[in-house]
Amino acid sequence: MYGGKGGLGKTTFSAATAYYLAKKGYKVLVFSVDPQASLSDIFQRDIFGKGQVEIMPNLYAQEIDADRRIAEYQGEIRKKILDMYGLEKVPDEIEHYIQAAAAEPAMEESAIFDEVVDIVVSGDYDYYIYDLVPLGHALYYLSMASVYDQWIEKITKLREEMEEYAQMAAAIQRKGELEEDKILEELQYIRNRINKSSSILTDKVKTAFFFVLIPEEMILLDTRKAAGLFTKYQVPLSGYIVNRVIPEELANQNIPDYLRHRMEMQRKYLKEIHEEFGDEVLAEVPEFERDITGLPMIERMAEKMFGS
Ligand SMILES: Nc1ncnc2c1ncn2[C@@H]1O[C@H](COP(=O)(O)OP(=O)(O)O)[C@@H](O)[C@H]1O
Ligand SMILES: [Mg+2]
Known part of the structure; x- marks a missing residue:
């Protein structure tokens, strides 16, 4: 670098x-x-x-191109909403929210960071x-990895706790597993990526x-x-x-x-x-x-x- x-x-x-x-x-x-x-x-x-x-x-x-990456995110979010709720079209107020979120500066940073992680983790070169x-x-980028990590750790922990309650509730009500599982999986996936890339970026032998x-x-x-x-x-x-x-x-x-x-x-x-x-x-x-x-x-x- x-x-x-x-x-x-x-x-x-x-x-x-x-x-x-x-x-x-x-x-x-x-x-x-x-x-x-x-x-x-x-x-x-x-x-x-x-x-x-x-x-x-x-x-x-x-x-x-961060803008293109953001547009891809928006597409993914729309698709998830449509799939999850079996809708034909994203409701106007949700579409409005997706547009507003894309204009946030933090969104651009996160899109860039995400692509850098993709590049570094792929190992093709x-x-x-x-x-x-x-x-x-x-x-900012270099410190972002540790900030992300702390943040995700908190959310993951919260999710895990919620999961326990949800399972207790499900056992009582004899209901199936909840969607929470998927969200937790996704968070852990993100966390692994960030850990892997930040360990490369701060490793004096590799970087x-x-x-x-x-x-x-x-x-x-x-x-x-x-x-x-x-x-x-x-x-x-x-x-x-x-x-x-x-x-x-x-x-x-x-x-x-x-x-x-x-x-x-x-x-x-x-x-x-x-x-x-x-x-x-x-x-x-x-x-x-x-x-x-x-x-x-x-x-x-x-x-x-x-x-x-
Ligand atoms: N040693 C050098 N001799 C002549 N021109 C140089 C030299 N180093 C850089 N430049 C020129 O200075 C300008 C800025 O360099 P650049 O590498 O783009 O800087 P940065 O990426 O740090 O903003 C460019 O036009 C580049 O061609
Ligand atoms: Mg330059």
């Missing part, structure tokens, strides 16, 4: 890492939940909401590269979380704050990658003051970064002469990150 503030290079590094691993012969999926469809931009292919698209041999990319949305969100930064004061301040949050949420941080470092060899050439000043500024913050994060700094990646789009540029980036 690549995390960090917007615009620092998460999508670029995700694509380059996926490219590098695919070239080494691993089957790789790079995916994102970003509605801005940055993977479509960098691979120069329209992949948004189109499932897992092959970019080149071994390399697949996916951009999750050797490597999954998760191109995260900016930091706040990323932490590497890289933090992207650039040598500038504001970013360094943000990174310090983020490091604190990672500890709090027990995100297993694997290291820092510094992006957009102006190549040092330029200093020996006849360059304008403007560039010389920028290089001085970068040196100052690079020094601080190395002092503060030590050997957790895994790489310094140079500023390229242009933006990184298309496979040939992605290949150049991969060489800078991993060596040729």
Whole structure:
């Protein structure tokens, strides 16, 4: 996973890492939940909401369309209501409720989370590269697993207690099993999925979380704050990658003051970064002469990150 503030290079590094691993012969999926469809931009292919698209041999990319997932949920809920009550049409007031629920922000988060769980749990690939949305969100997703877990535990317990009463009542009244069974089953299914995926996401052996930064004061301040949050949420941080470092060899050439000043500024913050994060700094990646789009540029980036 690549995390960090917007615009620092998460999508670029995700694509380059996926490219590098695919070239080494691993089957790789790079995916994102970003509605801005940055993977479509960098691979120069329209992949948004189109499932897992092959970019080149071994390399697949996916951009999750949360709205579509929500529409699918709505369809499932309608079908369950129709089946359960043997209706021809969903009553207007219930339809109204389904529409209103879909507009809740929490619904979007949960749709995204659900699809990420699907992807991670499926195990069809050797490597999954998760191109995260900016930091706040990323932490939110990572902490969501434990929140969900607590919540489901409470509900499951409540259900189990109700089940006992229901069985007692059924025994007295000599009635059959109740619908409660099915609901409990569904909750336990959700819970298992969440446990499985969160155990993958927080496992230091299976998951590497890289933090992207650039040598500038504001970013360094943000990174310090983020490091604190990672500890709090027990995100297993694997290291820092510094992006957009102006190549040092330029200093020996006849360059304008403007560039010389920028290089001085970068040196100052690079020094601080190395002092503060030590050997957790895994790489310094140079500023390229242009933006990184298309496979040939992605290949150049991969060489800078991993060596040729
Ligand atoms: N080392 C670099 N040299 C030149 N351009 C870069 C470099 N790293 C990133 N970029 C460009 O910066 C922009 C933002 O990068 P991106 O990976 O989309 O950031 P994020 O995903 O963190 O928002 C893109 O246009 C990308 O091509
Ligand atoms: Mg991005």
